[in-house]
Amino acid sequence: MHAGPDDYFVREASRGDVQQLVDFTVAEAAEAEGRQLDHSLVERAVTASIDDPHLARYWIVESPDRQIVGAIAVVSEWSDWRNTAYWWIQFVFLLPEVRGRALLSKLTSELERIGRLHGVPELRLYVHPQNARAIRAYQKLGFVRSPYRIMAKELPGTTELGTESDQPG
Numbered sequence: 001m002h003a004g005p006d007d008y009f010v011r012e013a014s015r016g017d018v019q020q021l022v023d024f025t026v027a028e029a030a031e032a033e034g035r036q037l038d039h040s041l042v043e044r045a046v047t048a049s050i051d052d053p054h055l056a057r058y059w060i061v062e063s064p065d066r067q068i069v070g071a072i073a074v075v076s077e078w079s080d081w082r083n084t085a086y087w088w089i090q091f092v093f094l095l096p097e098v099r100g101r102a103l104l105s106k107l108t109s110e111l112e113r114i115g116r117l118h119g120v121p122e123l124r125l126y127v128h129p130q131n132a133r134a135i136r137a138y139q140k141l142g143f144v145r146s147p148y149r150i151m152a153k154e155l156p157g158t159t160e161l162g163t164e165s166d167q168p169g
Helices: 015-033 039-051 103-117 132-140
Strands: 009-012 057-062 068-079 084-094 123-125
Touching: 009 103, 015 039, 015 057, 015 068, 015 084, 039 057, 057 103, 068 103, 084 103, 103 123
Parallel strands: 084 123
Antiparallel strands: 009 057, 057 068, 068 084
């Protein structure tokens, strides 16, 4: 018999969780987009956000035997219309063996609870339009299609912390 969602525990991530979060991030990128990420770059990024929660905040979900089985992260987007920040779910990963156990619901419920305490008016996320499984999962949780379209423009020649010309020297 599998443990139910009430048997799992969600907590904010700490420095001791960095390696697991890096492994999850690398696995999620490979699974979701077929991207192979630079492990050391991801480690620096996750560490930076653990050290500075203004960059991103991570929560992990642990099994009843205290194994980390998933994680979720949010980033903030300031709204001058509402004088508060929206939270964007930037990252979600659950180990394949625990999927389908309502742990995504448990993670997002915790985000909703904490978000309300911080005056967050809305959780947002983006999902690849071909990822029907993820879309169904988010719809079950009450997420609806936004009237906005996400657009992006890559800035070639950038490094981790800016462009080469921005570096001192």
